[in-house]
Amino acid sequence: MREDVLDAVNRIDEARLWDRHVQMARIGAIPGNGVNRPALSDDDIRARRLLISWAEARGFSIAVDPIGNLFVRREGSDPNAPPVLAGSHMDSQPRGGRFDGIYGVLAALEALEAIDAAGMKTRRAIEMVAWTNEEGGRFAPCTMGSMVFSGARKLEEFVGVTDNDGMRLGDALAKTLAATPDAAQHAFGRPVAAYVETHIEQGPRLEQEGRTIGIVTGIQGLRWFNVEVFGETAHAGTTPVSARKDALKEAVAIIAAIAELAHDETDVTRFTVGRMLVTPNSPNSVASHVLFSVDLRHPDPARIAQLGAAVEPLCRRVARACSVKVTPTLHDDPCTFDAGVVGAIERAAGELRLPALRLPSGASHDANYLSRVCPTGMIFVPCERGISHNEAENATPGDLAAGARVLAATLIELANR
Numbered sequence: 573m574r575e576d577v578l579d580a581v582n583r584i585d586e587a588r589l590w591d592r593h594v595q596m597a598r599i600g601a602i603p604g605n606g607v608n609r610p611a612l613s614d615d616d617i618r619a620r621r622l623l624i625s626w627a628e629a630r631g632f633s634i635a636v637d638p639i640g641n642l643f644v645r646r647e648g649s650d651p652n653a654p655p656v657l658a659g660s661h662m663d664s665q666p667r668g669g670r671f672d673g674i675y676g677v678l679a680a681l682e683a684l685e686a687i688d689a690a691g692m693k694t695r696r697a698i699e700m701v702a703w704t705n706e707e708g709g710r711f712a713p714c715t716m717g718s719m720v721f722s723g724a725r726k727l728e729e730f731v732g733v734t735d736n737d738g739m740r741l742g743d744a745l746a747k748t749l750a751a752t753p754d755a756a757q758h759a760f761g762r763p764v765a766a767y768v769e770t771h772i773e774q775g776p777r778l779e780q781e782g783r784t785i786g787i788v789t790g791i792q793g794l795r796w797f798n799v800e801v802f803g804e805t806a807h808a809g810t811t812p813v814s815a816r817k818d819a820l821k822e823a824v825a826i827i828a829a830i831a832e833l834a835h836d837e838t839d840v841t842r843f844t845v846g847r848m849l850v851t852p853n854s855p856n857s858v859a860s861h862v863l864f865s866v867d868l869r870h871p872d873p874a875r876i877a878q879l880g881a882a883v884e885p886l887c888r889r890v891a892r893a894c895s896v897k898v899t900p901t902l903h904d905d906p907c908t909f910d911a912g913v914v915g916a917i918e919r920a921a922g923e924l925r926l927p928a929l930r931l932p933s934g935a936s937h938d939a940n941y942l943s944r945v946c947p948t949g950m951i952f953v954p955c956e957r958g959i960s961h962n963e964a965e966n967a968t969p970g971d972l973a974a975g976a977r978v979l980a981a982t983l984i985e986l987a988n989r
């Protein structure tokens with residue numbers, strides 16, 4: 573590795589990076605060491621302000637776009653060259669951990685600080701980005717900020733989405749944007765030279781195989797559906813079983829059939845029913861209506877397309893006395909990351925002598941949408957026992973800093989291309 577690059581990389585401050593995770597974890601802290609920081613909430617605003625205070629102390633400039641994606645920029649020598657972006661998200665699951673998302677944001681800021689402290693000039697500007705509403709726990713769907721940034725969907729489609737308290741996304745967004753009145757305003761459609769996202773793995777492989785850095789090759793595809801089963805409520809003691817339209821019993825049969833469809837000896841296919849609403853939800857009444865979610869994932873485009881297409885016909889075939897409605901809610905095809913960015917990450921890890929491994933991402937990330945508009949890659953670091961979307965999520969200060977070092981070296985290379 574070049575002397576000047578190594579000098580910048582060595583200025584990654586492990587203690588500062590860890591301390592910032594500790595400070596961020598206080599915003600929306602919940603019992604069990606977890607974090608509940610919904611997108612566009614008062615806690616999201618507090619987290620944004622804290623981040624901006626660190627960025628401004630270093631003299632970096634701040635900008636937002638109309639969906640509240642937040643950018644922190646360190647200027648390059650060619651102000652007209654499209655910037656290199658690095659970041660992730662600051663919102664969390666309702667019972668989330670201290671590292672999912674926020675690590676990629678803090679690692680990017682740390683890389684900017686290290687490069688700045690070394691006085692290094694890069695041709696392109698480097699920008700840290702915090703994407704709005706990656707988790708989708710408050711306002712569905714997930715990865716909304718990067719989806720709109722990439723042009724895959726329009727902001728207007730989402731302003732009317734409401735949370736569980738009836739709050740409109742448009743109103744929560746206006747409040748969030750009003751909290752950063754001094755930020756410059758960016759329109760959508762700005763060209764980007766490359767994007768790198770650093771994230772905890774959220775799976776067990778790096779830890780199991782004793783590697784520090786995951787060189788992510790792509791993200792598997794997914795299909796989401798809401799399945800509704802319509803029956804008729806009746807008395808549990810008096811109504812003959814043969815005369816019932818039992819929505820819950822048929823929902824269970826449908827779920828078993830999809831599990832059979834998704835059965836995979838190689839354990840690559842992922843099938844989850846994580847949400848179910850039962851009406852009237854009473855122990856001695858036959859269920860009249862059931863809504864449940866379906867989440868199917870696979871890295872192969874042909875296989876995920878085949879699985880997705882099979883869901884609705886299967887539901888109709890299995891239902892007997894009840895009727896069924898299947899609504900697709902999310903459709904992400906698998907993405908393969910850019911060979912140039914993946915190669916830069918692999919070189920950086922190698923030159924820093926960090927044990928690394930190439931692997932696909934099982935979870936979806938903002939990088940999926942960025943890969944549609946610019947060369948994109950991701951860096952994973954280990955998380956304890958692979959636990960994520962859980963208060964117990966954990967990572968070590970040393971591994972977090974190692975990922976930030978690989979990120980800094982990668983950004984320098986990409987910003988001078």
Ligand SMILES: [Zn+2]
Pocket residue numbers: 661672673706771
């Ligand atoms: Zn995340």
